[in-house]
Amino acid sequence: MRQRSRQAGFTLIEILVVLIIVGLLAALAVFSMGGSSQQRELENEIRELYLLMQTASEQAVLNNLEMGLQFTEEGYQFVAFHDETGEWRSSGERMFRPRNFPDWLVATRFIENDAPRLATAEDKLLPDVVFFSSGETTPFELEFTVGRNSDYAHVIASDGVSPMEWRRPGDGDQR
Numbered sequence: 001m002r003q004r005s006r007q008a009g010f011t012l013i014e015i016l017v018v019l020i021i022v023g024l025l026a027a028l029a030v031f032s033m034g035g036s037s038q039q040r041e042l043e044n045e046i047r048e049l050y051l052l053m054q055t056a057s058e059q060a061v062l063n064n065l066e067m068g069l070q071f072t073e074e075g076y077q078f079v080a081f082h083d084e085t086g087e088w089r090s091s092g093e094r095m096f097r098p099r100n101f102p103d104w105l106v107a108t109r110f111i112e113n114d115a116p117r118l119a120t121a122e123d124k125l126l127p128d129v130v131f132f133s134s135g136e137t138t139p140f141e142l143e144f145t146v147g148r149n150s151d152y153a154h155v156i157a158s159d160g161v162s163p164m165e166w167r168r169p170g171d172g173d174q175r
Contacts, residue, residue: 038104038146043168045105046144046154049076050166053131053156056096057164060131067091068127071109075100079127088127106148110141112160136160 056067056078066081068088078096079088090098101107111128130138139160145153155167 039152041102042105042144042146042152042154045101046156046166048099050156050164052078052096053129053164057131057135057137060133061135064133066133067131069129069131070127071107072098104146106145106150108143108145110143112139137164 053069056069059065060067065083068079068081070077070079070088075098077098078091078093080091081088109128128138129140137158137160139158141155141157143153143155145151152169154169156164157167158164
């Protein structure tokens with residue numbers, strides 16, 4: 001009588017099932033990471049602006065000068081007040097160069113109108129937010145969203161005396 005030798009191993013069906021499961025898990029991972037690329041890019045844009053605003057505020061105090069943030073249709077730029085001429089001029093520092101927002105980013109500004117600005121009527125570079133050498137700022141709230149009808153909003157705000165705060169989506173204290 002012949003004895004059948006039993007060989008150990010995987011069948012083709014078992015290998016295919018494992019490959020399908022691994023493929024589905026990989027697709028799910030790519031989908032979950034790639035689906036929020038604009039939200040990640042929005043957060044990076046806001047982080048850069050927030051850090052630049054903190055730096056401008058610190059520079060104003062350290063160098064005893066007034067710095068400003070001016071928003072344009074495309075983005076923003078930092079300006080500095082020159083006491084000699086009484087004018088706002090672009091900041092010469094490379095760090096404070098003008099920057100553009102991506103086309104899909106919507107910035108909504110809520111800035112107190114009667115706050116001091118240090119400007120004349122002919123001043124072309126009138127800033128929206130002023131960082132004073134005393135450490136205070138113009139009271140403001142800036143809201144950033146992906147598109148016009150998005151609930152996913154980041155907010156940078158200050159009451160003028162307290163330090164700036166960055167409220168991310170889901171923080172709970174947004175308006």
